[in-house]
Amino acid sequence: MGFDRGGDERARDLLADLVSDGAGGGEGDPGRGAPASDGDGDPSRRTGEDAPPLALADLDFGGETVAVVGAGPSLSDELGVVRAADNVVAASDAATVVRAAGLPVDCMVTDLDEQGDVARELTAEGTPVAVHAHGDNRPALRERVPRLAVEWVLPTTQAAPAGPVVNTGGFTDGDRAAFLADHCGAGELVFAGWDFDDPDVDPLKARKLAWAERLLRWLEIRRGDRFAVLDGRRDGIDESALPV
Ligand SMILES: Nc1ncnc2c1ncn2[C@@H]1O[C@H](COP(=O)(O)OP(=O)(O)OP(=O)(O)O)[C@@H](O)[C@H]1O
Numbered sequence: 371m372g373f374d375r376g377g378d379e380r381a382r383d384l385l386a387d388l389v390s391d392g393a394g395g396g397e398g399d400p401g402r403g404a405p406a407s408d409g410d411g412d413p414s415r416r417t418g419e420d421a422p423p424l425a426l427a428d429l430d431f432g433g434e435t436v437a438v439v440g441a442g443p444s445l446s447d448e449l450g451v452v453r454a455a456d457n458v459v460a461a462s463d464a465a466t467v468v469r470a471a472g473l474p475v476d477c478m479v480t481d482l483d484e485q486g487d488v489a490r491e492l493t494a495e496g497t498p499v500a501v502h503a504h505g506d507n508r509p510a511l512r513e514r515v516p517r518l519a520v521e522w523v524l525p526t527t528q529a530a531p532a533g534p535v536v537n538t539g540g541f542t543d544g545d546r547a548a549f550l551a552d553h554c555g556a557g558e559l560v561f562a563g564w565d566f567d568d569p570d571v572d573p574l575k576a577r578k579l580a581w582a583e584r585l586l587r588w589l590e591i592r593r594g595d596r597f598a599v600l601d602g603r604r605d606g607i608d609e610s611a612l613p614v
Pocket residue numbers: 439440441442443461462463464481483484541542543544545563564565566568571578579582
């Protein structure tokens with residue numbers, strides 16, 4: 371996409387600072403929420419003003435089915451896929467749609483450009499939110515991270531990991547959600563709310579969606595899997611930039 375690596379690294383370091391300040395803005399219930407949220411064997415770690423952010427070991431999908439939910443227009447018709455899954459990882463605005471349908475979100479993945487306040491609400495309820503730092507969201511990080519309950523924030527980067535900030539792969543919120551679920555022991559990955567050919571997105575978003583599609587193709591190859599969301603599309607995917 372031509373984004374500047376230095377900007378991504380500065381954003382990563384900013385996010386590391388923000389989650390290490392003991393900011394803990396919310397009122398998370400340390401006993402509820404995430405799969406294996408007490409995966410370090412010490413649930414008390416999730417309490418208190420100076421609680422650390424989440425680490426990857428705190429998230430474990432235990433081989434269960436994970437719905438990776440995008441915010442495309444098809445989502446309202448595909449909520450049955452979400453309902454049937456053991457776990458729901460929602461990308462950005464998809465979290466709002468899932469909750470409005472009365473369905474639980476087990477983890478949200480976001481670069482904090484969503485419309486509402488769902489990231490704050492989720493961390494306040496004790497649900498993990500993977501907050502992504504990149505070169506173009508530093509103002510949003512500064513404004514919004516201090517309002518989150520930091521003990522439910524998993525900080526992520528697309529640069530090299532540093533301190534508490536991890537990189538499990540992916541680019542857009544949606545494909546990063548799939549890579550995170552894969553990294554954290556998901557069994558089957560199912561997809562809802564994915565519209566790669568959405569005519570209503572602007573050209574920048576269309577380019578981002580093309581990368582999301584390529585990266586999901588890479589992930590399915592790595593897993594020895596076939597994601598239904600890519601059926602009928604594989605011949606049109608440019609794999610030349612993928613390390614397969
Ligand atoms: N037609 C679509 N429009 C928007 N998002 C889609 C679409 N199809 C799939 N998605 C996935 O849903 C995710 C969440 O969508 P949303 O519109 O909330 O994106 P966003 O917050 O702008 O995401 P990003 O910052 O990653 O581009 C996207 O990151 C993308 O991976």
